[in-house]
Amino acid sequence: MEDVLYPCKRCKMRVPFKDVHYANNGKDLLCPSCYTLTVKKQLITEKHEISSSGKSIKEKYVCVKCRYHFSYTKSEAALRCPFCGHKEVLKDDYTAEKLLKEATEY
Secondary structure, eight states: OOOOEEEOTTTOOEEEGGGOEEOTTSSOEEOHHHHIIIIIHHHHHOOOOBOTTSOBOEEEEEETTTOOEEEEETTOOOOSOTTTOOSOEEEOOOOHHHHHHHHHHO
């Protein structure tokens, strides 16, 4: 009897259920390599940062392909654009003050 294969949410590789790992959101299925690159690495290197109000700190990102702006908590695994699914995203850490400062330097 053949194993049923499940697609990895991040790389779309099909893996047997015995090798499937769940992302931090508890829903997405990840292959062993994507799990190691995302969830396991985050668990080892980053502690979950908590703000003074007790809520998780979210970081802003922008998709390179469609320019969609979104945010993730540091513990979430899949850094893909939730709108188009593109893998290349950049941290969107620009504020008005930062842009003005850079503009006046040149």
